[in-house]
Amino acid sequence: MSTSRDEARPTGLRERKKAKTLATIQRHAMRLFAEQGYAQTTIEQIAEAAEISPSTFYRYFPTKEQTVLYDSVDPELFAAFLAQPAELGPVAAFRTAIAGVYRGMSDAEVDTELGRQRLVLTVPELRGALIDGAIRDFDVFAGVVATRMGREPADFAARMLAGAMFGVLVAALVPHLGQLEQAKIDDADALIQRLDEALATLEDR
Amino acid sequence: MSTSRDEARPTGLRERKKAKTLATIQRHAMRLFAEQGYAQTTIEQIAEAAEISPSTFYRYFPTKEQTVLYDSVDPELFAAFLAQPAELGPVAAFRTAIAGVYRGMSDAEVDTELGRQRLVLTVPELRGALIDGAIRDFDVFAGVVATRMGREPADFAARMLAGAMFGVLVAALVPHLGQLEQAKIDDADALIQRLDEALATLEDR
DNA sequence: TTCTTTTTGATAGTAACTACCTTTTTAGAG
DNA sequence: CTCTAAAAAGGTAGTTACTATCAAAAAGAA
Numbered sequence: 001m002s003t004s005r006d007e008a009r010p011t012g013l014r015e016r017k018k019a020k021t022l023a024t025i026q027r028h029a030m031r032l033f034a035e036q037g038y039a040q041t042t043i044e045q046i047a048e049a050a051e052i053s054p055s056t057f058y059r060y061f062p063t064k065e066q067t068v069l070y071d072s073v074d075p076e077l078f079a080a081f082l083a084q085p086a087e088l089g090p091v092a093a094f095r096t097a098i099a100g101v102y103r104g105m106s107d108a109e110v111d112t113e114l115g116r117q118r119l120v121l122t123v124p125e126l127r128g129a130l131i132d133g134a135i136r137d138f139d140v141f142a143g144v145v146a147t148r149m150g151r152e153p154a155d156f157a158a159r160m161l162a163g164a165m166f167g168v169l170v171a172a173l174v175p176h177l178g179q180l181e182q183a184k185i186d187d188a189d190a191l192i193q194r195l196d197e198a199l200a201t202l203e204d205r
Numbered sequence: 206m207s208t209s210r211d212e213a214r215p216t217g218l219r220e221r222k223k224a225k226t227l228a229t230i231q232r233h234a235m236r237l238f239a240e241q242g243y244a245q246t247t248i249e250q251i252a253e254a255a256e257i258s259p260s261t262f263y264r265y266f267p268t269k270e271q272t273v274l275y276d277s278v279d280p281e282l283f284a285a286f287l288a289q290p291a292e293l294g295p296v297a298a299f300r301t302a303i304a305g306v307y308r309g310m311s312d313a314e315v316d317t318e319l320g321r322q323r324l325v326l327t328v329p330e331l332r333g334a335l336i337d338g339a340i341r342d343f344d345v346f347a348g349v350v351a352t353r354m355g356r357e358p359a360d361f362a363a364r365m366l367a368g369a370m371f372g373v374l375v376a377a378l379v380p381h382l383g384q385l386e387q388a389k390i391d392d393a394d395a396l397i398q399r400l401d402e403a404l405a406t407l408e409d410r
Numbered sequence: 411t412t413c414t415t416t417t418t419g420a421t422a423g424t425a426a427c428t429a430c431c432t433t434t435t436t437a438g439a440g
Numbered sequence: 441c442t443c444t445a446a447a448a449a450g451g452t453a454g455t456t457a458c459t460a461t462c463a464a465a466a467a468g469a470a
Contacts, residue, residue, distance in 0.1 A: 014436075014447080042425065053450045064426070127340065128333030135332065135379055142376070160373050160406040167372020168365050171347070174340055201365040219416075219467070247456065258419050269457070 025050045029067040038123045065129045090145040102188050110188045172198035230255045234272040243328045270334045295350040315393045377403035
């Protein structure tokens with residue numbers, strides 16, 4: 001209980017240090033993954049680079065995967081989606097949200113995010129975990145889509161539209177994984193355009 | 206090289222034994238998973254139940270996950286999809302294929318398959334791996350969809366339709382994973398109908 | 411049988427995670 | 441400033457999935 005006022009502002013000195021440690025771990029992890037590959041990088045190496053013990057690593061991230069999947073962009077995207085004017089249909093709202101979020105990011109942030117995406121889409125383990133995470137959040141997303149369509153949260157058609165949006169985005173993000181052009185998503189503009197075109201195919205109805 | 210004729214017929218005595226061992230492992234694995242849970246079942250236990258050594262287990266299945274994901278229904282489904290008359294559009298063809306495959310299965314086979322699906326959809330690890338597997342095959346699927354639409358294999362719109370089909374099926378198969386009704390897919394008819402309705406939402410265009 | 415190849419088993423090692431306990435650090439009270 | 445309680449970090453030991461490697465056994469061909 002102690003001070004009942006501090007609960008409101010989470011800006012304690014301790015919290016800041018924790019946030020910094022978390023960011024440090026993630027930064028070094030991403031660097032090592034890029035340098036040596038995901039599988040070749042051990043938790044011990046990450047801990048050593050971040051100057052913490054392996055025990056501490058697990059206090060900040062439950063799994064190795066979460067070092068990459070712990071994400072700040074997705075929540076932003078969802079918030080932007082929610083913030084769109086009610087007149088917009090769900091697909092249009094999501095298209096606008098995507099463009100808005102990426103336009104609000106600095107070049108460095110975009111670079112980091114694109115690197116993260118490249119890693120996630122490349123490593124099968126991460127790809128699976130990412131999509132599974134998305135499925136976990138799917139109910140919420142489907143509910144919001146339903147609300148925006150003026151239906152009850154559990155509406156079947158809304159759920160299906162949400163599913164189609166999800167599938168279309170996945171299909172756009174995993175471009176010919178076989179062997180073809182893994183490139184093409186080098187800059188944010190190309191990414192936004194690709195995702196936008198994907199969602200647009202759902203609006204021609 | 207040895208005998209150049211046997212290559213055609215794969216019905217050696219050795220092959221049959223291997224197939225039997227594979228089936229035995231999978232059967233015991235599924236049983237133990239159902240009895241004790243997926244995470245609580247070790248490879249050692251599976252090996253012991255199947256009366257083989259752990260080493261041998263890994264010769265038949267590369268990972269624990271594959272014991273569940275090694276699947277005979279999906280390829281069948283894909284084949285049935287390909288076999289549909291050319292006049293049918295991709296969505297209609299897939300709807301027909303699903304119904305056909307499940308109608309061609311015995312009650313016991315359906316039960317086994319439903320149990321497998323329940324397990325896969327319940328365990329996050331498996332869910333992720335399954336979907337990642339699907340993404341791996343996605344290119345082929347999208348190509349077939351494109352052909353059926355009379356376009357070139359890499360056609361964007363076809364790819365998006367394939368993605369939408371994928372997403373809609375996922376959304377239908379993972380019913381309110383949060384906490385709501387995990388039931389409802391107790392019999393094959395309910396499953397078929399659910400998947401059919403999902404795909405049907407893509408045809409109203 | 412005998413030779414060859416395939417299949418199996420056993421052993422040792424790596425690395426992700428878990429559980430648990432001890433030490434250090436930090437924030438606030440007196 | 442000091443003392444105390446809590447939070448954070450470090451350390452140890454163990455489990456389990458998975459890999460690599462080699463030796464033993466079984467099956468087929470000659």
